[in-house]
Structures are given as C-alpha cells and as structure tokens.
Amino acid sequence: MTTSVQATTTVEYRPVQGPPVKIEVTSEQLHGRACIAGTDHPKPLVPAGHVYTGTAGAPLGWAVVACADGCTPPEEGTDSEH
Ligand SMILES: [Zn+2]
Structure with missing residues (x-):
C-alpha cells in the first residue's frame, strides 16, 4: 500500500444541526x-x-470546521436499523 495513513481518533461529532x-x-x-x-x-x-x-x-470538546457549502462526515459504522 502506498497510501500514507494518518492516525485517527474515534470521536462523537455533534453538528450544529442534527x-x-x-x-x-x-x-x-x-x-x-x-x-x-x-x-x-x-x-x-x-x-x-x-x-x-x-x-x-470527562469528555473534551473540540471546535471543528467544514467546507462552507456544508460537508457532513461519513458516519462510523453502518447503522442500517431504522
Ligand atoms: Zn469538506
């Protein structure tokens, strides 16, 4: 694999809406x-x-940013239950 992998952290994202x-x-x-x-x-x-x-x-909150046209991140894990 040639892709450079960045370390990721699983977090709870609380969008402005939703x-x-x-x-x-x-x-x-x-x-x-x-x-x-x-x-x-x-x-x-x-x-x-x-x-x-x-x-x-003691959850720690971090202010995050997204593209001005309103990106939403892909959800971790596919939850197909409705
Ligand atoms: Zn974006």
Whole structure:
C-alpha cells in the first residue's frame, strides 16, 4: 500500500444541526485545521460544531470546521436499523 495513513481518533461529532454521530478524525481535523469530512477538501472552512473525545467521565470538546457549502462526515459504522 502506498497510501500514507494518518492516525485517527474515534470521536462523537455533534453538528450544529442534527443528532450526534460517531466518526473518525485525524489530528488535523480535531484541531480545526481541516474539513471534518475530509482532510483534502479545499478552503474556505467554517465552524461546524464540535467533536468530543472520549476520556472516561470527562469528555473534551473540540471546535471543528467544514467546507462552507456544508460537508457532513461519513458516519462510523453502518447503522442500517431504522
Ligand atoms: Zn469538506
């Protein structure tokens, strides 16, 4: 494999609108330096809610960004139950 793999963290993403979802983010995304839906997305980026890293009993919130046209991140795990 030639793809460079960045370490990801599973977090709870709470978008500005809608229910929280579990997603994986890279360090760049966690620190609000890349679109929450993809690190290769072009700017401009705008505030897009927060993610919460799962530390036991004390979740830590991080402000995240997304493309101005409204990206949503892919959900971690396929939940087909409705
Ligand atoms: Zn994007």
